[in-house]
Amino acid sequence: MTQEIxxxxxxxxxxxxxxxxxxxxxxxxxIFNTTTLAGGAGIIESRWNSTxxxxxxxxxxxxxxxxxxxIITTAGFTYExxxxxxxxxxxxxxxxxxxxxxxxxxxxxxxxxxxxxxDIVRMLNTTGMLQIAGMEFTVTATxxxxxxxxxxxxxxxxxxxxxxxxxxxxxxxLLSYPRKRYIxxxxxxNPAVITLSVTHGYxxxxxxxxxxxxDRGAYRFGMSQIDxxxxxxxxxxxxxxxxxxxxxxxxxxxFAFPTSAVAAAGVTHPHxxxxxxxxxxxxxxxxxxxxxxxxxxxAIDGTAADVFNWVGIRNAK
Numbered sequence: 001m002t003q004e005i006x007x008x009x010x011x012x013x014x015x016x017x018x019x020x021x022x023x024x025x026x027x028x029x030x031i032f033n034t035t036t037l038a039g040g041a042g043i044i045e046s047r048w049n050s051t052x053x054x055x056x057x058x059x060x061x062x063x064x065x066x067x068x069x070x071i072i073t074t075a076g077f078t079y080e081x082x083x084x085x086x087x088x089x090x091x092x093x094x095x096x097x098x099x100x101x102x103x104x105x106x107x108x109x110x111x112x113x114x115x116x117x118x119d120i121v122r123m124l125n126t127t128g129m130l131q132i133a134g135m136e137f138t139v140t141a142t143x144x145x146x147x148x149x150x151x152x153x154x155x156x157x158x159x160x161x162x163x164x165x166x167x168x169x170x171x172x173x174l175l176s177y178p179r180k181r182y183i184x185x186x187x188x189x190n191p192a193v194i195t196l197s198v199t200h201g202y203x204x205x206x207x208x209x210x211x212x213x214x215d216r217g218a219y220r221f222g223m224s225q226i227d228x229x230x231x232x233x234x235x236x237x238x239x240x241x242x243x244x245x246x247x248x249x250x251x252x253x254x255f256a257f258p259t260s261a262v263a264a265a266g267v268t269h270p271h272x273x274x275x276x277x278x279x280x281x282x283x284x285x286x287x288x289x290x291x292x293x294x295x296x297x298x299a300i301d302g303t304a305a306d307v308f309n310w311v312g313i314r315n316a317k
Contacts, residue, residue: 094165
């Protein structure tokens with residue numbers, strides 16, 4: 001006998017694709033646009049089930065008092081279960097990365113292969129920009145078949161653009177929290193503000209240790225004085241993906257990426273790791289191996305301020 005278990009929630013559309021966390025594995029997912037249902041035209045309901053491919057959806061569109069049933073094959077739902085998912089395959093169609101802030105990757109990956117907004121990509125074979133080879137970045141914008149943006153990489157000071165840009169989508173980042181994060185900038189100021197390459201998830205009050213180690217006897221990213229220091233996070237800016245620390249770095253040497261030629265010999269990328277917690281913030285590392293979430297693509301995410309009800313269904317035996 002099969003028992004239907006339902007998980008329900010509400011969200012307000014931002015007008016952009018977004019993820020919805022679900023507590024357990026699901027076999028079906030439905031979203032209802034209550035704003036459109038209350039009056040208007042457009043998609044009033046979208047459905048997905050586990051037999052459907054990622055990126056697809058069954059939609060019900062209201063127009064002129066008539067509801068049309070359609071199947072879309074792109075920009076629909078994408079479901080991820082971190083307990084079974086593995087990192088993506090190497091994608092090797094990228095041809096350039098701009099030496100700009102933010103950095104934009106020219107990439108011919110079509111929908112279904114191209115990274116989604118919010119995905120973490122590990123950059124590989126970044127010819128001409130080897131100082132970021134092996135680093136991971138959050139994708140902040142994407143145009144499938146053309147480009148995607150590494151929003152937290154301030155590459156304007158790099159000597160040259162990359163002439164190749166392979167990537168691999170990283171899913172296993174979901175397995176634990178808090179996480180190691182790569183550093184892309186540190187201000188020489190009081191207080192020191194650190195920019196991280198991937199959406200970090202840290203909170204005010206958490207303690208982190210900064211690693212900016214030496215390679216071949218030299219600090220390749222500058223700011224040697226900050227290596228090994230432990231700091232408390234005093235502020236978080238989610239828009240810029242920065243954390244403010246209680247470190248006074250105003251007298252430190254500048255932080256800067258090495259040249260691609262220096263990086264070609266191998267470098268250890270600067271990063272932060274969780275170091276502790278205070279009485280009000282849970283920040284010690286813990287396992288979270290069963291994160292599940294579903295992505296609403298551009299075809300079904302509605303317009304800004306639309307209100308959705310959603311239902312996840314699990315068929316348990």
